[in-house]
Amino acid sequence: MSTQIVDPQVSVVMCVYNAWPHLQAAVESVLASDGVDFEFIIVDDGSTDDGAKYLKELLDARIRVIHQENKGVAIAANVGVEASQSALIARFDSDDIMHPHRLKLQYDYLKSNAEVGVVASQVELMESNFDQTGLKNFVEWSNRLLAHDQMYENRFRDTPVINPSAMFRKTIWERYGGYLSDAPEDYEYWMRLFHLGVRFGKLDQTLVQWRDLSNRLTRSHNDYSEEAFREVKLKYFALEWERSEDRPIYIWGKNKQAARWVEGLDKRGIAVSGFVDFKPGDWKGIEVLDIPTALNHQSAFFIITVRDWKGVRLIHEAMKENGKTLHSDYIVV
Structure with missing residues (x-):
């Protein structure tokens, strides 16, 4: 029986729902991280594919797998953050690839920049067998937004922070609340933090390979529809307009x-x-x-x-x- 990591410097939180066959590569990329002590919290949100079996067989001491009935990614992410032991939370997705130095670089950045609550990185879009022109334009746009003011000023266009590249302080999650269901949960979360005055940073380095799948939630679930994104934008525009x-x-x-x-x-x-x-x-x-x-x-x-x-x-x-x-x-x- 492996022993749980005590006092990790970073907690990696990843939600999983039927992510096979890309899950194993994602997990192995996190385990290859170096330079920091980390725990890896995987919330299995009711998977029914081969990934469920794979997760049950993981024995690495850094990994904690939490199994639950399917409740959606927002609730799963909140369960993972709640279970974390570290003051720093690194989000990651179950079909992407993490650079081995990502955790160390973002950990050092937050330790050296006490005024910053969230730090992201640039990402590389992995090739798919369908037209990615729109998403390529989005990634190029997001990768150019490095300073807080750039991200803040452009936040109504689209998310300037790509979720699996983000690391944030757990105190922010505790103070301002977690992810919301029935909305594009990561975009709503970043918009809320921007509105509440949290400072953002982004490393001028590509630390995540982002996989674009035809069946990913942002393409198929109502929580990520154009209307859902517009509602978030309208909500925070109205709050800003009051000021x-x-x-x-x-x-x-x-x-x-x-x-x-x-x-x-x-x-x-x-x-x-x-x-x-x-x-x-x-x-x-x-x-x-x-x-x-x-x-x-x-x-x-x-x-x-x-x-x-x-x-x-x-x-x-x-x-x-x-x-x-x-x-x-x-x-x-």
Whole structure:
């Protein structure tokens, strides 16, 4: 019988649900970590595949496997964090590959930067046999966001922190609560921490190989739908707007996303003054400004609903040329 690790410097928390055949490689990559004493908490969320048998046969003293009925990844992650012994929690996914120095590098970073509560890393997207263009653009974008201010200002576009690359202080989880079900749990968690003033960092190193599977939860579960992400964005935008001065809001774009944002803001008591598009007029009974007029509006705040990466880049350039700054004068959603 192996003896449980005492006083680990880092607790790795990984949730598993039917992750075979990639589970073994993920586990072995964590066990190959060096430079720190760590415990490895694996929460088996009711797996029914060969991975369940594999987990029962693991004998490494650093590993603790917690078996439970299927309750979802948010609850499983909270169970893992609750069971951890360390002050630092490293999240990881059951189909990815961890760099052997990841834990040591992030441990040292948090020890040297007491003001930072969460540190992530850059990730490398593993190739799949289907089109990954959108996800490749996302990974390149996320990997460029290294400083806290960059991540904070871009947080409404998408998650600037890729979950299996993140390490955070357990005191934050204890103070501000854990992951929520019925939502994209990692994105909601990071948005909550940003809102509450937690400082983030990101290492300019690729420390995780991120596997993109056609059946992963973010592609198949309602908690990760476009609507679910939009609800999180609306929630935290509304909370942030309460802190800001009264400015007219214009939605940039005439599309389904723009319409949903108007509806969502209206439910939260926030009025939209108009839309922005190529030609002036009205849409859904609301004024539409053309782009030059919008850019000359001195007090407007813009919510950019354009999703095309090239289109967003051009909007950023136009905003900069007209003296407008991300987050202060506009956000991209």
